[in-house]
Amino acid sequence: MTRQVYPVYDIAGLDSRSDILVGSFAPYIGQHRKLHVPHRHSFYHMVYFTKGAGHHTIDFDRFEVRPFQLYAMVPGQVHRWAFEGEVEGYVLNFSPSFFHQFLLRPDYIEEFTFFQGQAQQSVLAVPEQMRTRIADIFEEMIALVPSISMLHLDKLRVLALRLFLDLASLDEPAKPSPLSNNIVLLRNFRKLVGKHYSELRLPKDYAALLYITPNYLNAICSELLGQSAGEVIRNRVILEAKRLLVNPRLAIAAVADELNFKDNSNFTKFFKKYTGTTPEAFRRTID
CATH class of the missing domain: 2.60.120.280 (Regulatory protein AraC)
Incomplete structure (x- = not known):
């Protein structure tokens, strides 16, 4: 069916x-x-x-x-x-x-x-x-x-x-009040990741857009989120991958292409590395 x-x-x-x-x-x-x-x-x-x-x-x-x-x-x-x-x-x-x-x-x-x-x-x-x-x-x-x-x-x-x-x-x-500069930077970083996660995958790319150093961006993420800037970016890519995989008619290769991976194999390795399961196995868990 x-x-x-x-x-x-x-x-x-x-x-x-x-x-x-x-x-x-x-x-x-x-x-x-x-x-x-x-x-x-x-x-x-x-x-x-x-x-x-x-x-x-x-x-x-x-x-x-x-x-x-x-x-x-x-x-x-x-x-x-x-x-x-x-x-x-x-x-x-x-x-x-x-x-x-x-x-x-x-x-x-x-x-x-x-x-x-x-x-x-x-x-x-x-x-x-x-x-x-x-x-x-x-x-x-x-x-x-x-x-x-x-x-x-x-x-x-x-x-x-x-x-x-x-x-x-x-x-x-x-919430600290007033908002600290670091909180504003983190918010702007997350907004940028939400817009550019499919083409920009490195912290240095976002640091350049925010006019700060990659080390400073990592320090902000570590302080306020307990994770690195790279993890924030990867988590957003994984989230969008899961959202796309919910659609049963969208081929795995199409998901990989949508997220700007070189090919299906590259996407599958990335997904399994950070979720512990393959895209196909994840899709089978969705009712």
């Missing part, structure tokens, strides 16, 4: 009348029943659970679904849900351009830790004292949806930003 290509959802295909979709989660999963299949979005995706169980996999990291958890995902991440019993909560989807004309800095959203594409940072436990406020913000947004206008869209943007700022306060104690 031929397996289906995993879907890539666009916000326009989810019955949205604009660049934003907000609503209750139970009706949302009732309308979109293929959430158990690995898929990607071309938009930002946030889900806040008030009831439910099961698990959620984001970029091959598995998380247990619990009430009062919030999941935040960025465009391009591969994820899937596996629910047990009824689930309730809220969903918020918005396009990458939703805030562009509203904010002076188009990349402002990327400043939030939970919107930086790191799976382990995208799952938040909402404390009891904040739960009512988070639910109220979602309810305010839902009330604006039936009559979308420019004014209501701006109100939605303000409410969404209030939600993000409230959530950002959850890890405030762990």
Whole structure:
């Protein structure tokens, strides 16, 4: 039996009348029943659970679904849900351009830790004292949806930003304030890796783009991440390889070509060296 290509959802295909979709989660999963299949979005995706169980996999990291958890995902991440019993909560989807004309800095959203594409940072436990406020913000947004206008869209943007700022306060104690120069450099390094991982594989390439030495870049990564700059680059290549391998109709050789490896053999050796398994074996582990 031929397996289906995993879907890539666009916000326009989810019955949205604009660049934003907000609503209750139970009706949302009732309308979109293929959430158990690995898929990607071309938009930002946030889900806040008030009831439910099961698990959620984001970029091959598995998380247990619990009430009062919030999941935040960025465009391009591969994820899937596996629910047990009824689930309730809220969903918020918005396009990458939703805030562009509203904010002076188009990349402002990327400043939030939970919107930086790191799976382990995208799952938040909402404390009891904040739960009512988070639910109220979602309810305010839902009330604006039936009559979308420019004014209501701006109100939605303000409410969404209030939600993000409230959530950002959850890890405030762990963040140095103000941001140190090294943290800014690390953030910029990760952004560059996200854009150029397929063609730039050496720390010296990124150090040149950041106007620092390779040794300094390695020192920053070691201090803040506990890994070398080379590991950051390799991990991003491996992540994208796994994302591509989820597609059963994409040949291994095509994955190798997409990631700019010389040939299939070179890619297979790289993948096995850093994951302990071959691309073919990894693909067989995907349901």
